[in-house]
Amino acid sequence: MKLLFIAFILSAPAFAQFEHDLSGNIEAQGRHSQNNEASREELFQDWNRDDFYLMYGNLNGKASYNNIRLESNWFARHSKSSLYEGGFLATQAYTFPNRLVVRDMFRMQHIKQEDDYKTESILNKLLLGVDFEESRFVFGRMYINYGLGEIFNPINPFNQPTGLTAISQVAQGNDGGSVTYFASDKHTVDLYVLGDKSINNYDGSIDRTIWVHGEVQATEDLNIDYVFGDDQKRYKGGGQVSYQFEEAMLFSQIFYQSHTTHDEISQNFWDALLGYDEQLTNKWHLRLETGYQKKNRFQNPLVFGDRFLPTEYFVALANQYEIHPLIEINGTIINDVKTGFTYFITKGIFSLGSNVEAEVFAFLPVAKGSDPENISQKLVTTDVGMALRAFF
Amino acid sequence: MLRKIFGKEFVFCVALGTGVNNPDEWMKYAEKEMRGDSSHAEMTMTIQTPNWTRTLEIESDVKGKKEALSTITSPAKEKGIRTLRLDNNMWNYFPKLKRKVAVSSSMLLASWMGSDFTNDDILKASSMNEDYDHKFAQDDKEFKVIENTAKNNSKVMWPKIVAYASKKDCLPRMYKYYDKENTLKRVLSFDNIKTFDGHIVPTLWIMKPEDDATKSTTIVYRSLKFNTNFKSSHFSQKNLTGN
Numbered sequence: 301m302k303l304l305f306i307a308f309i310l311s312a313p314a315f316a317q318f319e320h321d322l323s324g325n326i327e328a329q330g331r332h333s334q335n336n337e338a339s340r341e342e343l344f345q346d347w348n349r350d351d352f353y354l355m356y357g358n359l360n361g362k363a364s365y366n367n368i369r370l371e372s373n374w375f376a377r378h379s380k381s382s383l384y385e386g387g388f389l390a391t392q393a394y395t396f397p398n399r400l401v402v403r404d405m406f407r408m409q410h411i412k413q414e415d416d417y418k419t420e421s422i423l424n425k426l427l428l429g430v431d432f433e434e435s436r437f438v439f440g441r442m443y444i445n446y447g448l449g450e451i452f453n454p455i456n457p458f459n460q461p462t463g464l465t466a467i468s469q470v471a472q473g474n475d476g477g478s479v480t481y482f483a484s485d486k487h488t489v490d491l492y493v494l495g496d497k498s499i500n501n502y503d504g505s506i507d508r509t510i511w512v513h514g515e516v517q518a519t520e521d522l523n524i525d526y527v528f529g530d531d532q533k534r535y536k537g538g539g540q541v542s543y544q545f546e547e548a549m550l551f552s553q554i555f556y557q558s559h560t561t562h563d564e565i566s567q568n569f570w571d572a573l574l575g576y577d578e579q580l581t582n583k584w585h586l587r588l589e590t591g592y593q594k595k596n597r598f599q600n601p602l603v604f605g606d607r608f609l610p611t612e613y614f615v616a617l618a619n620q621y622e623i624h625p626l627i628e629i630n631g632t633i634i635n636d637v638k639t640g641f642t643y644f645i646t647k648g649i650f651s652l653g654s655n656v657e658a659e660v661f662a663f664l665p666v667a668k669g670s671d672p673e674n675i676s677q678k679l680v681t682t683d684v685g686m687a688l689r690a691f692f
Numbered sequence: 693m694l695r696k697i698f699g700k701e702f703v704f705c706v707a708l709g710t711g712v713n714n715p716d717e718w719m720k721y722a723e724k725e726m727r728g729d730s731s732h733a734e735m736t737m738t739i740q741t742p743n744w745t746r747t748l749e750i751e752s753d754v755k756g757k758k759e760a761l762s763t764i765t766s767p768a769k770e771k772g773i774r775t776l777r778l779d780n781n782m783w784n785y786f787p788k789l790k791r792k793v794a795v796s797s798s799m800l801l802a803s804w805m806g807s808d809f810t811n812d813d814i815l816k817a818s819s820m821n822e823d824y825d826h827k828f829a830q831d832d833k834e835f836k837v838i839e840n841t842a843k844n845n846s847k848v849m850w851p852k853i854v855a856y857a858s859k860k861d862c863l864p865r866m867y868k869y870y871d872k873e874n875t876l877k878r879v880l881s882f883d884n885i886k887t888f889d890g891h892i893v894p895t896l897w898i899m900k901p902e903d904d905a906t907k908s909t910t911i912v913y914r915s916l917k918f919n920t921n922f923k924s925s926h927f928s929q930k931n932l933t934g935n
Contacts, residue, residue: 323768433923445790445933468788482925515930520779523929544781547796579793582802625806626744654746654767691768 319364324692325469326357331661331685333383333390338668338678345388345679352394352685354379358469360425367432373425373443375470380417390681391418396465397472405475405495405506406441424473436480441473444492446513446525447553448542451589451616451634454555454571455527455538458494458511463618463632464645466661466685476509486517496531507533521545533560538571548578553591569594583622590615595674610676611636626651641669641677659687715826715838718857722864723821725891728918730755734765735913739807742906748805753920757819759927764805775804775814776932780847782811785932792933801849808878808899808909812849820855823848834859835866850877861885863892876902888916 330353339345356377363370383391395418408423427440444458451463459472476494483489494509511529518524521544528537538555553573560566573591580586592613616634623629630647647661662684669677712718731754739746749766760777764770772787775795782795800812823846829837835856842848852870857863867880878901882894895913925931 323771325768431923436925448792450789450791471790480930482928482930485924485928488925488928488930517929520781544794545796547798549794577793579796579799582799585793625739625741625746651769655769657769691771 317364317366319362321362322360324357324359325689326355326692327469327687327689328355329353329466329685329687331394331466331683333394334682335390336665336668336678336681339681343389343675343678345390347383347386347388350381350383352379352381352383352391354395356467356470358424367430369429369431371425371427371429372423373471373473375420375422375424377420378417382416384413384416384418389679393679393681394466394683395420396467397460397462397470404473404497408441422473424471426473434482436482437477438480439477441475442478443471444474444478444513445471446515447540448549448551448575448577449553449573449589449591450587450618451632452571452573452591452593452614453553454573454591454593455525455540455553457531457536464634464643466647466663466683466687474509488515490514492529494531496533498532527555530561533562534558535561548576551575551577565598567594567597569596585620587618588616589618610674610680611639611641612674613637635667636669636671636674636677639669639671639674639677640667641665641671641674641680642667643680655691657689659689661685661687715828715836716821718836718838718862719824719826719840719855720821721862722855722857723819725863726893727754728891730918730920730922732917732920733913734915735911737805737807737809738910738912739805740908740910746806752814753922753926755920755922755927757822760814761927761932762814770805773805774932775811776927776929778927778929783929783932790933792929797847808901808907809911810849813899820853822846824853829854832856836862861892863894865894878902884912886913889918891916891918 330351332349332351334349335345335347340348354377356375359374361372377395379391379395381391408426410421412419423441425441425443427438427442429436429438444456447453447456450461453461458474462468462470474492474494476492478490478492481489490513492509492511492513494511496507496509509529509531511531512527514526516524523542525540527539535558536556538553540551540553542549542551552575553571555571557569559568571591571593573589576588578586593611595612611634614634614636616632618630618632620628620630628649630649632645633642635642642665644664644666645661647659650658652658664682665680671677733752735750735752737748737750747767748764748770750762750764752760752762754760758777758779762775764773774785776783776785780797784793784795785791786793795811801810803809804811804814820840824840824842827839829839831837836859838855838857840853840855842851850869851872852874854868854870855864856866858865863882863885865882868876869878869880871877878899880897880899882897884894884896885892886895887893893913893916897911898908900908
């Protein structure tokens with residue numbers, strides 16, 4: 301028996317597959333912002349021009365031993381601007397997503413805001429996963445990524461799109477456990493049981509989220525996602541259908557959220573999205589997203605909460621073009637068809653080496669919104685900025 | 693003398709046995725050796741242009757002729773970019789953007805990551821053996837020259853590929869790719885033959901476009917494992933996005 305044990309120990313390295321990986325990025329960013337008149341006069345955002353500096357980075361770790369893996373992401377950000385001293389709201393947009401972990405059962409974040417700076421240190425991911433032939437178990441803080449929407453992705457309430465921000469390389473973590481069942485080559489089901497802290501008006505209590513996400517490849521070209529569950533004290537459900545044409549992809553999402561399940565005054569929501577995505581040429585990628593998100597009448601309109609997109613009905617066109625293998629430009633224009641609010645975002649990304657790139661960006665509200673109720677549109681500032689990004 | 697004995701030209705390609713005079717057998721052998729039933733490869737790709745050079749490290753998994761997954765592992769800036777092929781569908785995944793982009797069939801001939809290789813090359817979407825008819829062309833001194841013409845019903849990117857296979861080990865040393873106008877568009881050369889898991893494989897691949905002599909892309913295979921057992925979920929959209 302002892303010999304057998306020794307033989308097992310000695311032979312273990314031959315069977316074991318230990319792999320590990322450490323990677324990350326660091327970015328310094330500066331922007332010059334100009335406030336708009338409506339924000340100054342109507343919303344008490346009494347500033348005209350200001351600068352905003354931030355530095356942020358991610359450290360990703362991964363270690364796996366056969367079918368067991370440990371993954372982590374540490375996100376840290378330090379931002380500095382006199383806008384903090386005045387308590388002005390624009391800083392929320394510049395650092396979105398600023399409540400990265402809304403389901404933080406494990407309390408793995410530290411945020412400090414004083415004087416003219418804010419420092420955030422957050423473990424966005426720390427999970428233990430075990431993979432089997434037909435299933436996968438994950439426990440800890442995890443990313444939940446699904447859905448094809450880049451500007452608006454309503455079927456996924458666990459990870460906000462950052463398509464309209466200058467922040468990249470950020471994903472939001474969620475605490476709990478998940479089981480993935482690979483029912484067949486063409487059907488996968490995820491069950492999530494998460495700790496659930498209210499995004500708005502957090503009163504210190506943690507509920508639970510029970511969520512099912514399924515992915516079905518119905519035909520060679522047709523994919524269907526379905527979601528349903530109980531989250532943020534609401535019953536929610538919906539789905540996504542995507543169809544792959546010869547040249548392009550068409551997709552749509554619909555998502556419904558009930559009134560709150562607790563005895564409080566609330567409203568229901570429904571959101572819809574229709575999207576078109578085409579790689580027009582080897583260098584030109586085009587995306588069109590149009591949709592509707594029902595406004596939250598009970599949320600403080602001056603707070604960027606769970607819905608960053610300050611539009612109700614919108615059409616967005618995003619183009620990405622590679623001028624040169626080392627230079628890429630992006631342009632996104634989004635229009636609220638109800639209010640007329642139009643926002644143009646452009647970015648130029650220049651590769652400065654195998655692991656360094658620079659970005660110049662501009663965020664331009666080119667047309668004001670006419671809806672007096674849609675206050676958050678007035679908060680959108682005009683910004684130009686630069687970023688230097690390094691990967692390791 | 694040998695020519696007299698065998699009645700035809702003698703070649704040292706013992707691996708082909710009696711199939712040495714059949715062009716189908718040459719192409720079948722090359723595909724069997726270089727592709728296998730399933731494989732996991734680690735390679736370095738260097739893209740060379742007059743103004744810049746870019747080096748990528750890639751891991752490539754292939755199972756049969758319908759499933760393939762490639763992942764960039766270096767440099768850090770591009771790390772995690774993945775390309776998946778399932779049947780006739782292809783997707784790219786860009787982790788920085790968390791974007792999954794479907795690659796339409798019209799993009800198969802498009803460059804992969806700015807290299808001289810195409811999406812079709814990287815994902816091994818075409819099978820020289822199944823998609824082409826083969827015939828011998830005029831022999832070269834060192835090479836068997838095999839002209840591969842696309843079958844009528846096959847959906848391949850190149851109507852004609854001329855393969856130059858070594859008469860010593862029966863493996864290709866060069867592919868010449870021709871377009872519909874029968875114009876030579878690019879040349880892929882193979883060198884540095886090594887053995888992995890009983891498969892004889894060229895480990896240095898150099899692709900040169902004909903219209904620009906200053907450009908080239910080199911692939912060096914660092915390691916190659918054949919008959920790899922992949923999980924059933926390995927070639928899935930779920931695995932593509934890393935969820």
